[in-house]
Amino acid sequence: MSELTLTVMRLGFLAVLWLFVIVAVQVIRSDLFGTRVTQRGSRRDANRPQQAARQAAPPQQRQQAAPPSGGGRQRRGAPTKLVVSEGILTGTTVALQGQTITLGRAHDSTIVLDDDYASSRHARIYPDRDGQWIVEDLGSTNGTYLDRNRLTTPTPIPLGAPIRIGKTVIELRK
Amino acid sequence: MSSSSNPSTHHTSTIGSIGAPSRRNTELALLVFAVVIAVFAYANVGLAMNDSVPPGLLSYGLGLGLLAGVGHLVVRKFAPYADPLLLPLATLLNGIGLAVVWRLDQSQRLQQSPNFFEAAPRQLLNSALGVALFVVVLIFLKDHRVLQRYTYISMVAAVILLLLPLVPGLGVNVFGARIWIKIPGLGTIQPGEFAKIALAVFFAGYLMVKRDALALASRRFMGLYLPRGRDLGPIVVIWALSILILIFETDLGTSLLFFGMFVIMLYVATERTSWIVFGLLMSAAGAVGVASFESHVQQRVQAWLDPMREYTLSQEGVLGHTEQSMQALWAFGSGGTLGTGLGQGNSDLIGFAANSDFILATFGEELGLAGVMAILLMYGLIVERGVRTALAARDPFGKLLAVGLSGAFALQVFVVAGGVMGLIPLTGMTMPFLAYGGSSVIANWALIGILIRISDTARRPAPAPAPNPDAEMTQVVRP
Numbered sequence: 158m159s160e161l162t163l164t165v166m167r168l169g170f171l172a173v174l175w176l177f178v179i180v181a182v183q184v185i186r187s188d189l190f191g192t193r194v195t196q197r198g199s200r201r202d203a204n205r206p207q208q209a210a211r212q213a214a215p216p217q218q219r220q221q222a223a224p225p226s227g228g229g230r231q232r233r234g235a236p237t238k239l240v241v242s243e244g245i246l247t248g249t250t251v252a253l254q255g256q257t258i259t260l261g262r263a264h265d266s267t268i269v270l271d272d273d274y275a276s277s278r279h280a281r282i283y284p285d286r287d288g289q290w291i292v293e294d295l296g297s298t299n300g301t302y303l304d305r306n307r308l309t310t311p312t313p314i315p316l317g318a319p320i321r322i323g324k325t326v327i328e329l330r331k
Numbered sequence: 332m333s334s335s336s337n338p339s340t341h342h343t344s345t346i347g348s349i350g351a352p353s354r355r356n357t358e359l360a361l362l363v364f365a366v367v368i369a370v371f372a373y374a375n376v377g378l379a380m381n382d383s384v385p386p387g388l389l390s391y392g393l394g395l396g397l398l399a400g401v402g403h404l405v406v407r408k409f410a411p412y413a414d415p416l417l418l419p420l421a422t423l424l425n426g427i428g429l430a431v432v433w434r435l436d437q438s439q440r441l442q443q444s445p446n447f448f449e450a451a452p453r454q455l456l457n458s459a460l461g462v463a464l465f466v467v468v469l470i471f472l473k474d475h476r477v478l479q480r481y482t483y484i485s486m487v488a489a490v491i492l493l494l495l496p497l498v499p500g501l502g503v504n505v506f507g508a509r510i511w512i513k514i515p516g517l518g519t520i521q522p523g524e525f526a527k528i529a530l531a532v533f534f535a536g537y538l539m540v541k542r543d544a545l546a547l548a549s550r551r552f553m554g555l556y557l558p559r560g561r562d563l564g565p566i567v568v569i570w571a572l573s574i575l576i577l578i579f580e581t582d583l584g585t586s587l588l589f590f591g592m593f594v595i596m597l598y599v600a601t602e603r604t605s606w607i608v609f610g611l612l613m614s615a616a617g618a619v620g621v622a623s624f625e626s627h628v629q630q631r632v633q634a635w636l637d638p639m640r641e642y643t644l645s646q647e648g649v650l651g652h653t654e655q656s657m658q659a660l661w662a663f664g665s666g667g668t669l670g671t672g673l674g675q676g677n678s679d680l681i682g683f684a685a686n687s688d689f690i691l692a693t694f695g696e697e698l699g700l701a702g703v704m705a706i707l708l709m710y711g712l713i714v715e716r717g718v719r720t721a722l723a724a725r726d727p728f729g730k731l732l733a734v735g736l737s738g739a740f741a742l743q744v745f746v747v748a749g750g751v752m753g754l755i756p757l758t759g760m761t762m763p764f765l766a767y768g769g770s771s772v773i774a775n776w777a778l779i780g781i782l783i784r785i786s787d788t789a790r791r792p793a794p795a796p797a798p799n800p801d802a803e804m805t806q807v808v809r810p
Contacts, residue, residue: 163379166378
């Protein structure tokens with residue numbers, strides 16, 4: 158074997174070895190799943206408030222690739238999104254598409270609460286069979302409050318009623 | 332729509348939930364990559380040493396590919412949400428380990444030694460057994476919490492395994508350390524490797540129950556939480572056991588591994604730094620105490636403090652001295668940054684145990700600092716994935732077990748690599764997956780199997796909420 162070939166193989170092997178390590182680290186990086194957050198420029202919103210108001214579905218939903226699953230049989234007046242109105246995450250919205258929304262400090266929650274008063278799996282919000290949205294406290298330490306009342310059982314959420322978890326307040330909106 | 336009406340005050344972001352991906356395809360791609368790298372290493376050794384592509388290349392590649400494929404299919408079927416990195420990393424380390432064991436088989440110097448045998452085919456067989464055990468673990472261990480039932484049984488099993496080498500007639504003393512047992516017809520087994528897993532199960536089960544007593548009942552003194560005397564019981568028992576191992580089996584590595592694993596798990600379970608301080612003090616006191624009267628340990632310490640003197644003495648023919656430590660250091664030195672290239676070093680000068688305890692020296696010489704760093708990073712990644720699994724696990728037993736297993740793995744790498752590189756006295760343990768040694772490969776595949784099982788449970792998406800019976804409409808029965 159010529160010296161050159163062996164040198165190329167030697168360096169090539171080291172390169173491949175390191176490439177594997179780097180790919181593995183990339184896999185770890187992309188492995189941090191949980192929630193996908195799309196930042197929307199507020200300028201674009203400001204330009205077309207009327208447009209947005211006229212739309213049957215809010216822009217947040219139009220952005221989603223898939224149409225809402227239960228859209229066809231959704232009742233009139235049913236909430237279409239969940240809005241965080243107080244706390245660090247103020248302004249965050251989640252489109253309600255029939256999926257269960259989990260709240261808590263756990264990294265795989267739909268809304269990850271960075272709040273000293275929140276438990277890791279604090280509460281969840283899910284639709285029952287009729288499409289009515291229910292909030293349920295998952296045995297949290299400091300409790301989940303709907304208006305002023307601490308939740309003890311899964312409770313239907315009225316439109317616009319504040320759900321308070323620690324310093325975070327969320328509500329359902331049309 | 333508050334976000335539209337007052338856009339300047341709040342930023343707006345939309346959160347869409349994505350299901351936890353299973354990432355099995357990533358794992359498959361990485362596995363293919365790992366097998367290709369191992370085959371590359373094998374071809375490189377053949378080209379460098381015999382000027383030809385080795386004849387066994389196809390069968391070797393197919394063999395390793397088959398093992399990886401079987402492992403992958405079983406993970407896909409029985410642990411679909413498992414961590415995607417553990418299997419490829421273990422496969423790659425096992426594969427390049429095989430290639431380097433084969434490289435040392437080709438060495439003229441080693442072939443002249445009286446107890447030479449072809450180690451690579453046996454190592455391939457051992458890897459196949461290891462993957463078989465991995466498959467068995469994944470198929471039969473549906474839920475790692477089942478192991479919790481066997482807390483005290485695994486303690487008994489671990490103690491028996493640890494004491495087996497001391498049984499006369501069964502245990503064999505190989506070069507001063509009594510950590511092997513000989514089973515006629517099967518060869519020698521290092522039961523300590525399996526005891527590692529059994530002990531991790533016992534510690535996890537035990538600490539899960541007792542950790543509150545160990546963490547809370549303590550006095551504060553000089554910034555440290557001092558545990559009550561009676562709570563010191565277990566750590567003293569484990570310490571005594573590890574000291575007994577050190578005295579009777581004269582193996583520092585095994586003793587350090589078990590005591591270290593216990594201290595790590597104790598720290599994780601109780602969050603008390605004082606345990607680490609106690610552990611370090613106790614192990615240092617124990618090691619120094621035993622080294623003061625045990626001649627085998629003294630020899631190892633001598634070889635560590637002054638390897639050159641050992642080398643000169645052994646060249647002069649004085650019995651009981653070894654040139655290996657110095658040869659290993661020279662191997663690392665002559666490797667430099669980029670190494671001499673696979674198959675082109677002289678690490679076979681180490682002689683006995685060049686392909687087991689000292690295999691890292693061959694990597695150091697032929698792949699250089701760059702290669703050794705990559706390999707240590709791969710070990711680090713396995714440990715990191717293990718600890719990540721522990722963080723994600725939802726049950727305390729799984730958390731402790733994952734931490735214990737990855738801690739034991741990390742300690743073993745540290746003890747072996749540190750010994751070969753001259754950081755700590757050398758011990759008779761093997762580099763997981765890389766080194767020739769049946770028990771080590773088989774036990775570590777089982778360890779990876781358990782970690783994959785825990786990570787599958789931890790990463791599996793939570794089940795849909797159970798239907799609430801109260802929410803259903805009251806049924807009216809009409810006559």
